[in-house]
Amino acid sequence: MPKTMFEKIWEAHVVRETVGQPSLLYIDLHLVHEVTSPQAFEGLRLTGRKVRRPDLTVATMDHNVPTTSRSLPILDQISKKQMEALSDNCREFGVTLYDIHSKRQGIVHVIGPELGLTQPGLTIVCGDSHTSTHGAFGALAFGIGTSEVEHVLATQCLPQSLPKTMEIRVNGKLGEGVTAKDIILAIIGKIGTDGATGYVVEYTGEAIRALSMEGRMTICNMSIEAGARAGLIAPDEKTFAYIQGKTFAPQHAEWDEAVASWRQLPSDPGAKYDTLVELNAAEIAPYVSWGTSPGMVIPISGLIPSPDDYADAADRRAAERALEYMGLTAGVSIQTVALDTVFIGSCTNGRIEDLRAAAGILKGHHVRAGIRALVVPGSVPVKLQAEAEGLDTIFKDAGFDWREAGCSMCLGMNPDILQPGERCASTSNRNFEGRQGKGGRTHLVSPQMAAAASIAGHLVDIREWDKN
Amino acid sequence: MESFTKVTGLAAPLDRVNADTDQIIPKQFLKRIERTGFGQFLFFDWRYEADGTTPNPEFELNQPQYSGAVVLITGKNFGCGSSREHAPWALADYGFKAILAPSYADIFYNNCFKNGILPVVLAEETIAMLLERGKTAGYTMTVDLENQTVTDSEGFSQPFEVDPFRRHCLLNGLDDIGLTLQHEPDITAYESKRPLWKRGAVAA
Numbered sequence: 001m002p003k004t005m006f007e008k009i010w011e012a013h014v015v016r017e018t019v020g021q022p023s024l025l026y027i028d029l030h031l032v033h034e035v036t037s038p039q040a041f042e043g044l045r046l047t048g049r050k051v052r053r054p055d056l057t058v059a060t061m062d063h064n065v066p067t068t069s070r071s072l073p074i075l076d077q078i079s080k081k082q083m084e085a086l087s088d089n090c091r092e093f094g095v096t097l098y099d100i101h102s103k104r105q106g107i108v109h110v111i112g113p114e115l116g117l118t119q120p121g122l123t124i125v126c127g128d129s130h131t132s133t134h135g136a137f138g139a140l141a142f143g144i145g146t147s148e149v150e151h152v153l154a155t156q157c158l159p160q161s162l163p164k165t166m167e168i169r170v171n172g173k174l175g176e177g178v179t180a181k182d183i184i185l186a187i188i189g190k191i192g193t194d195g196a197t198g199y200v201v202e203y204t205g206e207a208i209r210a211l212s213m214e215g216r217m218t219i220c221n222m223s224i225e226a227g228a229r230a231g232l233i234a235p236d237e238k239t240f241a242y243i244q245g246k247t248f249a250p251q252h253a254e255w256d257e258a259v260a261s262w263r264q265l266p267s268d269p270g271a272k273y274d275t276l277v278e279l280n281a282a283e284i285a286p287y288v289s290w291g292t293s294p295g296m297v298i299p300i301s302g303l304i305p306s307p308d309d310y311a312d313a314a315d316r317r318a319a320e321r322a323l324e325y326m327g328l329t330a331g332v333s334i335q336t337v338a339l340d341t342v343f344i345g346s347c348t349n350g351r352i353e354d355l356r357a358a359a360g361i362l363k364g365h366h367v368r369a370g371i372r373a374l375v376v377p378g379s380v381p382v383k384l385q386a387e388a389e390g391l392d393t394i395f396k397d398a399g400f401d402w403r404e405a406g407c408s409m410c411l412g413m414n415p416d417i418l419q420p421g422e423r424c425a426s427t428s429n430r431n432f433e434g435r436q437g438k439g440g441r442t443h444l445v446s447p448q449m450a451a452a453a454s455i456a457g458h459l460v461d462i463r464e465w466d467k468n
Numbered sequence: 469m470e471s472f473t474k475v476t477g478l479a480a481p482l483d484r485v486n487a488d489t490d491q492i493i494p495k496q497f498l499k500r501i502e503r504t505g506f507g508q509f510l511f512f513d514w515r516y517e518a519d520g521t522t523p524n525p526e527f528e529l530n531q532p533q534y535s536g537a538v539v540l541i542t543g544k545n546f547g548c549g550s551s552r553e554h555a556p557w558a559l560a561d562y563g564f565k566a567i568l569a570p571s572y573a574d575i576f577y578n579n580c581f582k583n584g585i586l587p588v589v590l591a592e593e594t595i596a597m598l599l600e601r602g603k604t605a606g607y608t609m610t611v612d613l614e615n616q617t618v619t620d621s622e623g624f625s626q627p628f629e630v631d632p633f634r635r636h637c638l639l640n641g642l643d644d645i646g647l648t649l650q651h652e653p654d655i656t657a658y659e660s661k662r663p664l665w666k667r668g669a670v671a672a
Contacts, residue, residue: 015655020632024651026655039553049645055670056669064499145553151648154649194573227545227574293486314543314544
């Protein structure tokens, strides 16, 4: 019986099955950050439990951290307390922590892969919905709540009900200027923000295989924005090459053994998924979100939709509300709307390839007067690599703020926020009301589109940018 | 874990789809290291004017008739977005015991059960009707997990589906970590067979 990659990983991690109950799954890697863990550690203390496998648990600080110089004091006392709580908890329970002074610190979903912790075939969890990012390596990775964080800390296992499987096949080749970000925005626009709820999605097809590991991470990262439990991409030579030599990658004989095992992971020919969605890559334009949900997207060449375009009454009301919140008028080109801020960063698009792509557009140009632009590398290693390549100089010369690593304006838990009414082209993942600051208006785009928008002062079609 | 058997009380309608966890509890309130006290921040940006203290008179739950509501009726894909368990903590602390919606995001749905909140799935047409009925002051509902029924003060009665194991755990307020730890020998046996190269954060 041919099996999907998901089925193979699932079956390899079942510790125990009891009729009428969820399966007990073993977790190979548990990533921890400061915001969703303090109550879990407190739970352990209250029940006298230990962290079962500190060796399979890694913590960092990302959500709260200021992105100004690390030598400055942290002014937000509540954030500081939360970071100190993580330090104390990691020390007490013996968990490895990369704090804000570590050369390995960064967004948890950026550092996992770059440390070689993220590997094919693993089960990976974190108290963060964007844990789906790690699926780009063929790992079954999903976000969990704080009660489940405590569960994994205490038992290294998690009871899980079997999800359904969905294949999203992206056929053909992407056009010039179209990126992984545009693929995933197009997918969410097509299936909706609850289109994959209850499913683990496997992305397949020529356009997915052609993506770099960074691009694959961008795709899997936003699986949650379509409601998916997890996103998966089959590992291949690109995956192995990315991992080899990383700090925690298997070495020597273990490397060979691991790769041999990873080669068995891809779905078997003829394996059955519960649902299939197909897209043609050649038809995907650069996408931009216009509303307050990641499903509210249009091609950059498109017009802002009207509530009347929606068949369902509840969706119509949501569109009306979104237009009002976003300060937009139906039927207008999204390219005419003036921006205040451009943010490049996040676990979606804060990796080195994203910074290279943005810098490639910015080189020799300057951010339009009145635009606040900041670039926040996804991790300290990304920042150092970018500086070694001189990308920081390109950004700074263009008028961008060059910051320290963290989640930053993706969710605005630290001081990097939008003011009410401010409009931002952002490489992040969520355009919810108030996501980047109360009253802030977010347009999700690729790094190239964000960079071009910063120069123009409004969103532009990157495909026509070179001709300008 | 908190148990849930049955709740009867005021039902409040929140007629919006895709209400995400950023709306349920905005990020500035995620910095606390306790599990308690989040109710005051529930739906904060919708609930208060720009000054953060004046209640927004337009917001549904600020209507005096919904004060003390224990059942929340809302649109599809409730709780989408961030995995923050602060969302059910805030809903529970505010006083909600049960939620009625056509669908929920996975992580939020799961988080509710860990915190004594019962998220009930009902058909979209049923929810549309209940949202309408909820506009009447004093509209009362009963959500009964034991019998798996939702009823209201106007004669509405409908059964609902829930996973039997989740139901069992919620009815009894079971500590699911304790349940897993009963299988310690199975976990140890599994660990003994894990390949050596799965070292986690220990360099080879």
